[in-house]
Amino acid sequence: MYSDDGVLNVGISRIDNEHQAISELCKKITTAINHSELTDEVKSSVLELTTMVGKHFKEEERLFEPLHLAMEKQHKEEHKVLIGKLASIMEDVDQGRDGLKKKFNDFDDCLQRHISYDFEMKHSSRIPE
Numbered sequence: 544m545y546s547d548d549g550v551l552n553v554g555i556s557r558i559d560n561e562h563q564a565i566s567e568l569c570k571k572i573t574t575a576i577n578h579s580e581l582t583d584e585v586k587s588s589v590l591e592l593t594t595m596v597g598k599h600f601k602e603e604e605r606l607f608e609p610l611h612l613a614m615e616k617q618h619k620e621e622h623k624v625l626i627g628k629l630a631s632i633m634e635d636v637d638q639g640r641d642g643l644k645k646k647f648n649d650f651d652d653c654l655q656r657h658i659s660y661d662f663e664m665k666h667s668s669r670i671p672e
């Protein structure tokens with residue numbers, strides 16, 4: 544999603560900053576899960592990520608709604624799918640289930656691929672910085 548070389552920047556600073564924060568938190572969670580599946584750190588970080596991603600998606604949808612982008616419907620659908628994946632991870636965390644690593648990796652992969660939808664905003668000059 545976010546890359547230090549800027550290749551994956553959408554070009555809207557608040558969106559890029561959020562992508563960076565989300566990406567850093569995902570890396571932190573991956574490291575924590577690799578160390579031990581369920582720790583208080585994993586629990587609080589997944590909760591933090593859920594809030595962060597929810598706000599981010601709402602902000603994107605607010606920004607691109609007036610633009611009537613060709614992929615708007617699919618983009619919103621993707622947001623729902625990703626939120627669903629996170630909710631399922633949160634449920635596992637709450638109930639102390641194993642197997643978080645695989646589920647979280649899957650979520651992280653999908654989130655990174657999601658940038659292709661976010662890029663549609665890049666090509667619209669109507670979003671103010």
Ligand SMILES: [Fe+2]
Binds near residue numbers: 603622657
């Ligand atoms: Fe998005």
Ligand SMILES: [Fe+2]
Binds near residue numbers: 599
């Ligand atoms: Fe995004």
